[in-house]
Amino acid sequence: ETEPLTSKKDASDCNEGEDCKENGLLVRNPKSALRLVEDGNKVHPSPGDKGEAAQISNGYSGVQSSVPCNGMGEVEDAQGTAPAATTTTTTTTSTTCGAEGQQQLMELEDRETWSKKIDFLLSVIGYAVDLGNVWRFPYICYQNGGGAFLIPYTIMAIFGGIPLFYMELALGQYHRNGCISIWRKICPIFKGIGFAICIIDLYVASYYNTIMAWAFYYLVSSFTAELPWTSCTNAWNTGNCTNYFSKDNVSWSLHSISPAEEFYTRQVLQVHRSNGLDDLGGISWQLTLCLLLIFTIVYFSIWKGVKTSGKVVWVTATFPYIILFILLVRGATLPGAWRGVLYYLKPDWQKLLATEVWVDAAAQIFFSLGPGFGVLLAYASYNKFHNNCYQDALVTSTVNCVTSFVSGFVIFTVLGYMAEMRNEDVSEVAKDTGPSLLFITYAEAIANMPASTFFAIIFFLMLLTLGLDSTFAGLEGVITGVLDEFPHVWSKRRELFVLGLTIVCFLGSLATLTFGGAYVVKLFEEYATGPAVLTVVFLEAVAVAWFYGITQFCNDVKEMLGFTPGWYWRVCWVAISPIFLLFVTCSFLSNPPELRLFEYNYPYWTTVVGYCIGTSSVICIPIYMVYRLIITPGTLKERILKSITPETATEIPFGDIRMNAV
Numbered sequence: 001e002t003e004p005l006t007s008k009k010d011a012s013d014c015n016e017g018e019d020c021k022e023n024g025l026l027v028r029n030p031k032s033a034l035r036l037v038e039d040g041n042k043v044h045p046s047p048g049d050k051g052e053a054a055q056i057s058n059g060y061s062g063v064q065s066s067v068p069c070n071g072m073g074e075v076e077d078a079q080g081t082a083p084a085a086t087t088t089t090t091t092t093t094s095t096t097c098g099a100e101g102q103q104q105l106m107e108l109e110d111r112e113t114w115s116k117k118i119d120f121l122l123s124v125i126g127y128a129v130d131l132g133n134v135w136r137f138p139y140i141c142y143q144n145g146g147g148a149f150l151i152p153y154t155i156m157a158i159f160g161g162i163p164l165f166y167m168e169l170a171l172g173q174y175h176r177n178g179c180i181s182i183w184r185k186i187c188p189i190f191k192g193i194g195f196a197i198c199i200i201d202l203y204v205a206s207y208y209n210t211i212m213a214w215a216f217y218y219l220v221s222s223f224t225a226e227l228p229w230t231s232c233t234n235a236w237n238t239g240n241c242t243n244y245f246s247k248d249n250v251s252w253s254l255h256s257i258s259p260a261e262e263f264y265t266r267q268v269l270q271v272h273r274s275n276g277l278d279d280l281g282g283i284s285w286q287l288t289l290c291l292l293l294i295f296t297i298v299y300f301s302i303w304k305g306v307k308t309s310g311k312v313v314w315v316t317a318t319f320p321y322i323i324l325f326i327l328l329v330r331g332a333t334l335p336g337a338w339r340g341v342l343y344y345l346k347p348d349w350q351k352l353l354a355t356e357v358w359v360d361a362a363a364q365i366f367f368s369l370g371p372g373f374g375v376l377l378a379y380a381s382y383n384k385f386h387n388n389c390y391q392d393a394l395v396t397s398t399v400n401c402v403t404s405f406v407s408g409f410v411i412f413t414v415l416g417y418m419a420e421m422r423n424e425d426v427s428e429v430a431k432d433t434g435p436s437l438l439f440i441t442y443a444e445a446i447a448n449m450p451a452s453t454f455f456a457i458i459f460f461l462m463l464l465t466l467g468l469d470s471t472f473a474g475l476e477g478v479i480t481g482v483l484d485e486f487p488h489v490w491s492k493r494r495e496l497f498v499l500g501l502t503i504v505c506f507l508g509s510l511a512t513l514t515f516g517g518a519y520v521v522k523l524f525e526e527y528a529t530g531p532a533v534l535t536v537v538f539l540e541a542v543a544v545a546w547f548y549g550i551t552q553f554c555n556d557v558k559e560m561l562g563f564t565p566g567w568y569w570r571v572c573w574v575a576i577s578p579i580f581l582l583f584v585t586c587s588f589l590s591n592p593p594e595l596r597l598f599e600y601n602y603p604y605w606t607t608v609v610g611y612c613i614g615t616s617s618v619i620c621i622p623i624y625m626v627y628r629l630i631i632t633p634g635t636l637k638e639r640i641l642k643s644i645t646p647e648t649a650t651e652i653p654f655g656d657i658r659m660n661a662v
Helices: 047-056 099-107 117-128 131-143 146-175 181-185 192-221 259-268 285-302 306-316 319-332 337-345 349-353 355-369 375-381 389-422 435-447 452-485 494-508 517-528 530-561 567-590 604-618 620-631 636-643
Strands: 075-077 080-082 651-654 657-661
Touching (some): 117 375, 117 389, 131 355, 146 349, 146 375, 146 530, 181 452, 192 285, 192 435, 192 452, 192 494, 192 620, 285 306, 306 319, 319 452, 337 389, 355 567, 435 452, 604 620
Antiparallel strands (some): 651 657
16 A cells, blocks of 8 residues: 555465465556556656545555456456566456456446436435425324324434435445445345345335326326216215215215215225225226336336436436415415414423324434435435535435425315315315325315416326336336346346336236235235335345444445444444334334225234235345355354355456455
């Protein structure tokens, strides 16, 4: 490390299957257009070179990435073999021989990067801001004390959500790998985390896109002069249908059902044709066509990589904000809107003494920011090495939280209007939760506004765009993870792999397209992702902070950004964030949710099935740990030490060569 860059060293021998000895040769990338040093006698860098030269003295060797060697001290490049004597510039190297070296050589090819910084920011914002921001946060907020809920929400964001968000961005950007292969460079025994993440992402894709299919069905149905969920004269309506917005005097009874609810349950979902999870019924061909079109859009948006998806998010990530602003202005001008806002923000300070409120705050900020799905690792891996991911983490997480808060005003101004029209309390109107809040309550309010067709079209377009970029992100997490793990198989066949993945996700969604598909969506939403993702991120935080080492991780961040994370970040990563995750996970497992949808109470056996689905992804982690220890030679102690030691060095860009972190 203290040798001048132009010093001469003899080539060292390397044996097949072993690491080459120190002081090997620096081999220029065949694609490189620049030399490390143009003048053989130039030892001291010019002012313009000082920034790059400083990287050499910071605990790293200025080396070309690991390349296979032939056992004769000669190193092969893409054009043939170059004898050691013919190489003019040498420095300390770490050259890997054998099959592992060949895999690393493939990784050396120029990795795709974002066309512009804004593409990355919009992609991350589009991923974090999804349908849950519109329906989940407002409901959780008013249920847990209104304005008082913002206190635990902010505390959990500062000490739990944002540090984890920042950690994943930094890991992905530094190591430049997806969720599977990155563990070779951190702690190999935890590689099962990557496989668990991919399974979780597939589960999410199997039900999340179905919700978008519902929104697409509403969008197509909105292109009429009179919206179909405004009257009780349709073929799907029952005798209990009551339209209290009609000019006739009607009385709202205990058995009354709004036309919007009957359109959602009897026409879109057709749940009346299913008896529950044990009798799902047939498949809705209308929803199947909607989902097929959505997956077609998804495929052609991500099949070429971040170069194409980075352009699509210019529409899918920005359009929702335009619509939210329009709907906010419209909602604020409705009669009774103030009642909804008051109900939304009126603080109930006694709620802060309840443990459930803090659990809900922690769960909301965690699932809103979205660490643990491999998306942040994948997106950050396409950044330039010295990109300021610290600033990105603060900006995107702040935008996400503010969006959730503003969405509450969009929803509750309309709920106040509904309460005014029904002559009821807002609490009676706001009983619907989850997707029902959007597809029943909000849809009904829109249908009875002036220019209802226009507002319905833009609202359901907004829901589609909110969901699409989150789907792009989830699938990109799987794609990047698999392509980085198996580059020799899929690196040149990305389009084919993405096609196969979308087909698998579509086939996996068929159960959610049945007449009882809404029950399946609810089951997957509660059990398939929640505790599994919490467990994954808890283990990820422990692996990085305690096995890889918080000091090493902070040095990595300094290598990228030029400064070391302060004590606040270190304490959060080492202790507070893992405790935060353990707290939420234990709270969930100790009090599993009692599921109920419409008039259907989930039987006990569905809880067992739900836990089995959630466990099916997490089980990959201990299985891989056992497999790793079995295949590693040596005593048990040696196996453990080898399994927690990074296998390969991380290559750090240095002009047209790369350095290995050693």
